[in-house]
Amino acid sequence: MKKKISLALILAGILLLCACGKKVQVSETTIIVNADGTVTDAVVEDFDTSVYDEEAFETYVKDAVAALQTEYGEDSVKLDSFSVDNGKANIYMTFASADYLAVFDKVTCFNGTVALAMASDYDFDGNFVTVNGGVASTTDASGNADGTDATSNTNYKVLICEEPAVYEVPGTIVMISSQYVTMLSESSVRVDSEEEHAVVYIIYEQSAETK
Numbered sequence: 001m002k003k004k005i006s007l008a009l010i011l012a013g014i015l016l017l018c019a020c021g022k023k024v025q026v027s028e029t030t031i032i033v034n035a036d037g038t039v040t041d042a043v044v045e046d047f048d049t050s051v052y053d054e055e056a057f058e059t060y061v062k063d064a065v066a067a068l069q070t071e072y073g074e075d076s077v078k079l080d081s082f083s084v085d086n087g088k089a090n091i092y093m094t095f096a097s098a099d100y101l102a103v104f105d106k107v108t109c110f111n112g113t114v115a116l117a118m119a120s121d122y123d124f125d126g127n128f129v130t131v132n133g134g135v136a137s138t139t140d141a142s143g144n145a146d147g148t149d150a151t152s153n154t155n156y157k158v159l160i161c162e163e164p165a166v167y168e169v170p171g172t173i174v175m176i177s178s179q180y181v182t183m184l185s186e187s188s189v190r191v192d193s194e195e196e197h198a199v200v201y202i203i204y205e206q207s208a209e210t211k
Contacts, residue, residue, distance in 0.1 A: 028166055031101070033111050033159055035170040035206070039095045040080075041105075047089035054084045061091060068104050076100045098159070108162045108199050115154035122160055124150045124201060127178040134186040136176060148175055150203060159202040166190050171206035 032040040047054070065079045077100055080092040095101040102109035110117060118124070128148040129137045137148075150158075159169055168188040176183070177200040182190045191200055 026166070029164075030166040030168065031109075031161070031163070032168045033098070033170060037097055037111065039098050039101050039109075039111070041091075041093045041095065041101055043089070043091040043093075045089045045091075047084050047087060049084065049087075057089065058082050064104070065093065068100065072100060072103070077104060105163060108160060108197075110158070110160040112157065113154060114151055114156050114158050114203065117158050117160060118151060118154070122158075122201075126201075128175050128201065128203075129178045130175055131173045131183060131186075134173070134183055136181075136183050150175055150201060156203050157206050159204070160199060161191060161202070162193060162197055162199045164192050167202060169202060169204045169206075171204045173202060173204045175201070175203040177201045 026042045026044060029044050030042045032042065034040060047057070061082060062079060065077055068077050076096050078094045080094055081090070082092075083090045093104075095104065098109045098111035101107075110120065110122065112120075114124075128150045130148050131137070156174065157169070157171065159167060161167060166184065166188060167190075170187070172186050173183070173189065176189060179200070180191055180193045180195075180198055181200050181202065182192070184190055187204070189202055193200070
């Protein structure tokens with residue numbers, strides 16, 4: 001969404017001449033996978049009101065949401081809130097699934113079991129590292145990952161994404177791609193891809209109380 005919004009501000013010419021009903025507070029763009037499979041996209045972007053028109057940008061966002069609802073149904077996405085405060089645009093949306101966020105942002109975003117991901121032709125290419133207690137294992141001196149087999153437990157859930165943001169999952173992260181992913185806690189990471197369209201994998205065990 002970050003890339004999309006930044007691009008939209010330029011292309012649209014807008015220059016001046018709650019996850020599951022629960023409000024989330026974030027200081028940077030955060031994508032939250034909820035226990036029921038819905039996805040909350042909390043977007044936080046710099047917004048200079050002396051350069052950009054707030055009303056025109058809000059209209060752009062609402063039109064984009066309406067377009068997705070028209071094509072995929074009203075429940076595919078909800079615009080929870082839109083505000084501009086202290087030089088920041090804050091946009092909260094809830095998607096019925098990661099699939100709809102992928103369509104909306106035109107990026108890779110998948111959430112489901114490892115088995116379903118494999119059946120959907122995700123190849124789990126690249127190196128992975130294990131995670132214990134919110135800490136990722138280290139790589140050896142040559143920079144190789146620890147040899148973890150990311151598909152060893154097909155019942156684990158996996159979030160596959162490419163958009164730079166903070167991601168939170170409803171469980172304990174057990175494995176991550178060895179590049180572009182930084183652990184923040186047992187259930188959250190920051191993805192910061194230096195490479196365009198670099199897809200990363202976040203494998204987790206969903207908490208029993210959220211299943």
